[in-house]
Amino acid sequence: xxxxxxxxxxxxxxxxxxxxxxxxxxxxxxxxxxxxxxxxxxxxxxxxxxxxxxxxxxxxxxxxxxxxxxxxxxxxxxxxxxxxxxxxxxxxxxxxxxxxxxxxxxxxxxxxxxxxxxxxxxxxxxxxxxxxxxxxxxxxxxxxxxxxxxxxxxxxxxxxxxxxxxxxxxxxxxxxxxxxxxxxxxxxxxxxxxxxxxxxxxxxxxxxxxxxxxx
Amino acid sequence: xxxxxxxxxxxxxxxxxxxxxxxxxxxxxxxxxxxxxxxxxxxxxxxxxxxxxxxxxxxxxxxxxxxxxxxxxxxxxxxxxxxxxxxxxxxxxxxxxxxxxxxxxxxxxxxxxxxxxxxxxxxxxxxxxxxxxxxxxxxxxxxxxxxxxxxxxxxxxxxxxxxxxxxxxxxxxxxxxxxxxxxxxxxxxxxxxxxxxxxxxxxxxxxxxxxxxxxxxxxxxxxxxxxxxxxx
Numbered sequence: 001x002x003x004x005x006x007x008x009x010x011x012x013x014x015x016x017x018x019x020x021x022x023x024x025x026x027x028x029x030x031x032x033x034x035x036x037x038x039x040x041x042x043x044x045x046x047x048x049x050x051x052x053x054x055x056x057x058x059x060x061x062x063x064x065x066x067x068x069x070x071x072x073x074x075x076x077x078x079x080x081x082x083x084x085x086x087x088x089x090x091x092x093x094x095x096x097x098x099x100x101x102x103x104x105x106x107x108x109x110x111x112x113x114x115x116x117x118x119x120x121x122x123x124x125x126x127x128x129x130x131x132x133x134x135x136x137x138x139x140x141x142x143x144x145x146x147x148x149x150x151x152x153x154x155x156x157x158x159x160x161x162x163x164x165x166x167x168x169x170x171x172x173x174x175x176x177x178x179x180x181x182x183x184x185x186x187x188x189x190x191x192x193x194x195x196x197x198x199x200x201x202x203x204x205x206x207x208x209x210x211x212x213x214x215x
Numbered sequence: 216x217x218x219x220x221x222x223x224x225x226x227x228x229x230x231x232x233x234x235x236x237x238x239x240x241x242x243x244x245x246x247x248x249x250x251x252x253x254x255x256x257x258x259x260x261x262x263x264x265x266x267x268x269x270x271x272x273x274x275x276x277x278x279x280x281x282x283x284x285x286x287x288x289x290x291x292x293x294x295x296x297x298x299x300x301x302x303x304x305x306x307x308x309x310x311x312x313x314x315x316x317x318x319x320x321x322x323x324x325x326x327x328x329x330x331x332x333x334x335x336x337x338x339x340x341x342x343x344x345x346x347x348x349x350x351x352x353x354x355x356x357x358x359x360x361x362x363x364x365x366x367x368x369x370x371x372x373x374x375x376x377x378x379x380x381x382x383x384x385x386x387x388x389x390x391x392x393x394x395x396x397x398x399x400x401x402x403x404x405x406x407x408x409x410x411x412x413x414x415x416x417x418x419x420x421x422x423x424x425x426x427x428x429x430x431x432x433x434x435x436x437x438x439x440x441x442x443x444x445x446x447x
Contacts, residue, residue, distance in 0.1 A: 059302040063285045063294045065263055065442055070300070089437045090267045092279060092300045105279040105300075107269055107433075114278055165321060185302070187319075193302035 035151035035173045038138050044177035045135025050077040051179065053200040057086075062190040080130045081211040096130075097211035104214050111214045132171065132180065143169070151175075178202065235370060235389055238352040238362050246351045253351075253361035253373045256381050256397070257343040258413060261287045263442045266417075266434040268297070280305070282434070285442065286341050293337050297324065310334040313367070335368070336419055336432070339385055340395055344371045380414075393421045413439040 035041060057070040072086040082096040091106035092114075103114040131139060138145040142162055143155040151173035157163040167186040174181040179200050186192040241249070266282045281302075285294040293310040296319075306324040308317040317330045344363035354360045354374055363371045370386040383395040397414040417434040 057302060059281075059298065061283060061296055061304070063263070063296060064283055065440070068265060068281070068283070068302075068438075070302070086300055089265075090279060090281070090300055105269070187304055191304060191307075 035177075036147075038147065041137065041147075041173070042135040045133065047203075048078065048133060048178045049203045050206045051075070051133065051200060051202060052204050052206065053179075053197040056196045056198065058194045058196070060190070060192050060194070075206055075210050076130070076133050077206045077211065079134070081206075082130065083210050084129075093214055095211055095214070097208070132183075135178070137171070174200065176200065176202065235386055236354060236372070236384075238350045238354070238360055238372075241352050241359075249351050249359040249375075250348055250361060252359065252375055253348065254343060256373060256375070257288065258286070258341060259288050261285070261442045262341075262413065262439060264413060264439045265437040267437055269433040269435075271431040271433075281437070284337055284341075286337070288342060291338075291342055291345075293334055293341075295333065295337060297333075306330070306333070308334070310338070332421070336393070336421065339368065339371070339383055339393055340397075340417060340419070344368055344373075391422070393419065395419050 035044075052073070052075050054073050055071070057072070059068040059070070061068070068089075070086055070090075071088050072084070074085065075081075075083040080096060080099075082094070084094040086092040091111075092104065093111065094101065094103045104111040105114055106112075128140065131137070137147075137153050137155070140155070142158055144158055146154045146156075148154060153171040153173065155169040155171070157166055157168075165187065167188060169186070170182075170184045172181040172183075173179070174197070179202065180197055182194060182196045184192055184194045263283070263285045266284070268280045268282045270278050270280070279300060281298050281300060283296045283298070286292070290311070295306075295308060295310075296304050297306040298304045303321075304319055305321040306317070306329070307319040308315060308330045310316075315327065315330050315334050317325070317327065320326070320330070323329070344365045345367060346363060346365045348361045349364045350362040352360060352362075354372075358374050358376060360372050360374045363373070365371065368385055369388070369392070372382075372384040372386075374382040374384070376382060379399040381397050383393075383397070384391060385393040396418040398416040398418075399414045413436060415436050417432075417436075419432040419434070420429075421431075422429050
């Protein structure tokens with residue numbers, strides 16, 4: 001939210017340039033037009049049919065001198081199809097399609113299915129991501145969600161047992177209505193994971209094969 | 216039942232009479248070189264290493280984790296964290312002064328037994344066994360071997376292979392408990408860390424014993440970096 005003083009200064013500066021002034025006003029309208037209430041967020045999410053974005057994941061940990069960087073790409077299609085693909089430093093693909101979640105890892109150049117039980121916890125995370133992309137941030141019974149200034153959502157666990165694993169989750173909404181800029185999951189003050197989304201494309205045509213097939 | 220008893224008894228005797236692989240003597244002039252080669256297979260100083268770890272256990276295949284390990288060879292301390300590819304830390308612990316402490320453990324990685332086993336794996340890979348060599352020679356296959364006997368790790372054989380690889384075998388009594396196969400790769404393993412042998416690929420097989428199933432781990436090096444003591 002821009003403060004009124006800055007807004008007045010901007011308007012004064014562009015007083016004699018109507019085109020630019022209009023553009024600034026339009027941008028101001030767009031930025032303030034979403035993310036101020038749960039209703040606005042849900043309304044913006046209704047415009048989303050699909051999303052494609054690159055992501056950079058930073059893992060911060062006390063014992064790491066520098067954060068560990070992972071990169072990848074994700075695809076989402078309403079209501080609950082997802083492809084979450086890591087491209088470096090390891091290759092791993094999580095597919096969610098037609099109510100089924102599968103995960104693959106690349107081993108010796110070939111993708112093999114991850115058959116471990118950890119997939120169950122991943123399904124919870126994926127459910128959460130799809131819930132966020134549907135704009136339903138405040139519907140998780142395990143977290144309380146607070147919407148703060150600058151389109152930031154802070155989710156804190158409602159019970160201590162969950163709180164001992166996840167302190168809070170911060171979601172920074174993008175300036176583009178319906179999109180997220182970053183997600184930060186705090187496990188402790190010196191241990192957190194930040195996902196930053198780049199090159200987001202809203203409502204691209206995404207084929208079923210993206211969510212069904214590894215390659 | 217009697218028919219079964221005899222083979223079982225025979226098997227029991229065979230196992231109890233099994234001995235450690237022999238270490239044949241070599242020309243005494245060659246001993247210092249073999250010993251030095253063994254010494255150089257373990258990193259010196261303080262290191263931060265990151266691995267992609269693939270685990271194979273009975274009934275579970277294809278799981279991958281990221282392992283972050285900080286070691287101090289001189290102080291013989293380990294700090295380690297295991298996390299999912301998504302960055303969720305499932306285990307964090309420390310080994311110092313011969314003691315293991317766990318600061319974070321998410322089931323099934325929350326048991327002290329798991330933590331001790333993990334630290335033992337890491338110690339075997341990165342720390343030269345304490346107490347020095349008790350025997351230096353060659354294996355039945357003619358490969359140079361250093362044998363260590365320690366209270367902490369039992370009997371450990373370090374065998375250099377043809378090429379750049381090496382094998383570490385740990386015995387509990389006479390029973391093989393762990394095997395580590397280190398493969399530096401096409402110079403990349405060494406190149407990633409100068410001349411220091413942080414191998415590009417590690418294959419670890421362990422017999423889990425009473426509390427844990429047998430398991431195989433494949434560790435691919437993502438990053439190895441020498442760190443300052445001040446970062447400890």
